[in-house]
Amino acid sequence: MDNLSDLIRRASAAEADGRARMEAVQALKSARLSKWDVQAFCAALEREEHPAHRAAAAQVLGYHRISEAMPEVAGLLLELAGRERDPGVIRAVAFALRHREEVCSLLDHARPEVQDEAILGVPLSGAPLKALLDHLFRCRDGGRKARIAARLRGAGAGTLHEIVEFLLTADLPEGGGLAADVEVLLEAFPQEDLFQHVASEEEEIARTHREIWSGIRRRERKRMLMEVSRKVILEEPSLSLLNLLLRRLRDEESFHHRNVRFLRQVFNRFRPADGPALLASFRRLGEQARGAALMRLAEILAVVSRALPDRRAEADALLRSWAQVAPEVGLRMYHLRLQAPSRRMP
Numbered sequence: 164m165d166n167l168s169d170l171i172r173r174a175s176a177a178e179a180d181g182r183a184r185m186e187a188v189q190a191l192k193s194a195r196l197s198k199w200d201v202q203a204f205c206a207a208l209e210r211e212e213h214p215a216h217r218a219a220a221a222q223v224l225g226y227h228r229i230s231e232a233m234p235e236v237a238g239l240l241l242e243l244a245g246r247e248r249d250p251g252v253i254r255a256v257a258f259a260l261r262h263r264e265e266v267c268s269l270l271d272h273a274r275p276e277v278q279d280e281a282i283l284g285v286p287l288s289g290a291p292l293k294a295l296l297d298h299l300f301r302c303r304d305g306g307r308k309a310r311i312a313a314r315l316r317g318a319g320a321g322t323l324h325e326i327v328e329f330l331l332t333a334d335l336p337e338g339g340g341l342a343a344d345v346e347v348l349l350e351a352f353p354q355e356d357l358f359q360h361v362a363s364e365e366e367e368i369a370r371t372h373r374e375i376w377s378g379i380r381r382r383e384r385k386r387m388l389m390e391v392s393r394k395v396i397l398e399e400p401s402l403s404l405l406n407l408l409l410r411r412l413r414d415e416e417s418f419h420h421r422n423v424r425f426l427r428q429v430f431n432r433f434r435p436a437d438g439p440a441l442l443a444s445f446r447r448l449g450e451q452a453r454g455a456a457l458m459r460l461a462e463i464l465a466v467v468s469r470a471l472p473d474r475r476a477e478a479d480a481l482l483r484s485w486a487q488v489a490p491e492v493g494l495r496m497y498h499l500r501l502q503a504p505s506r507r508m509p
Contacts, residue, residue: 167203171211175219191223201229205239208256214249221255230263237265250274257281267294275307282311287318288325296329300336300344308347315351323352323360331384345391354396354404361392363422393425400429402437406444412459413448419459430466438471442478449485457485461492 173187194200207220221240224230230237237260244256253269254277260266261284269281285295299311315322326348335341349357396404408426411418419426433441445464452460461482468478486492 167200168207168211171207171216171219171223172213175213175215191219192226194227196227196229198233201233201236204229205236205243208240208252209243214252217247217249218252218255221252221259225255225259225261228262230260230265234263237263241265241268244269250277253277254280257284260284262286264289264291267291270294270298275304278307279310282307282314285314287315287322292322292325293329293333296326296348297333299348300333300341308344312347312351315348318352320356320360323356327360327388330388342387342391345388346395349392349395354401355407357392357396358404358407361388362396362425393428397428397432400433402433402440405430405433405437405441409444409448409460409463412463413452413456416455416459426463427466430463431470433467433470435471438467438474441467442471442474442481445478446481449481454489454491457489458492461485 170187170191173183174191176184196204201224204220204224208217208224211217211220224236224240230240240256240259244253247253247256253272253274257266257269257277257280260269260281263284264286266281266284267290269277270285272278272281282295282298285291287295295311295314299308302308302311315326330345349361408429412426445460445467449457449460464478464482468475468482471478482492
């Protein structure tokens with residue numbers, strides 16, 4: 164690339180003409196970097212006298228994701244970050260190391276802005292994910308914990324599975340603060356994934372690393388994870404989670420037996436605004452259910468009916484139509500009405 168040093172200086176000079184500066188930035192962004200260009204940017208990062216120029220060189224490398232395409236550059240960037248004294252330049256290096264494991268080395272940097280940039284670049288699997296989680300549980304800054312949780316938001320079920328494995332096996336500081344940190348962490352994930360991987364009374368946690376922890380300690384960590392995940396879900400169950408639970412309730416008899424208590428709790432906490440859509444789901448699923456499956460749906464519909472006084476007639480009419488298909492539904496509803504607990508308020 165021609166006039167590399169000039170472009171870096173114009174793109175980073177505060178006193179430069181605004182239009183000229185933007186043209187330089189655009190030229191750096193649109194360039195197709197050769198191996199020699201990359202070497203020149205690394206040299207500028209190491210040798211330019213002004214911190215703004217060094218930061219600009221690192222930002223260009225980051226924008227073009229050079230450390231991913233050329234892994235050997237990542238080691239050099241980390242080495243330069245270790246010698247650098249200007250926090251703005253180190254932050255730019257953290258940006259240049261995004262999606263590389265090397266960025267984890269900057270999670271414990273003394274400057275918070277460097278730590279925050281490193282958080283944004285940590286790969287969300289394997290050893291880098293474990294490093295990020297370890298940082299969360301060692302960190303005392305609530306704002307940084309929230310930023311780590313935000314980084315994990317939308318990461319997917321695979322990442323959650325790795326997090327559950329970490330939480331079950333890692334040597335973490337026990338005490339009241341642990342549950343609070345786990346809650347911040349689990350709130351970042353969709354409730355459907357949270358239920359499937361943590362909150363359900365199923366084998367997911369029970370089968371994980373049984374050989375690593377034996378006895379009371381392992382069982383206590385499992386119990387805490389389930390309690391925290393259920394607390395997160397019960398604060399405001401999502402409609403997508405409720406629909407998932409209804410489908411499994413209809414299709415799996417053992418699912419009902421394992422989770423019946425929690426099912427009654429979660430269907431007692433849904434948002435009233437979701438009531439019409441929830442009733443529509445009951446109606447649709449009930450059309451494809453018979454016998455015991457219809458009984459299971461009816462039991463939970465009775466809970467929902469009590470929570471929706473303005474639509475109770477609609478719910479009761481649906482229950483009566485089911486009783487015509489399966490007379491045992493009517494008998495079950497009679498016994499449930501005798502119990503008739505009032506809705507628990509959040």
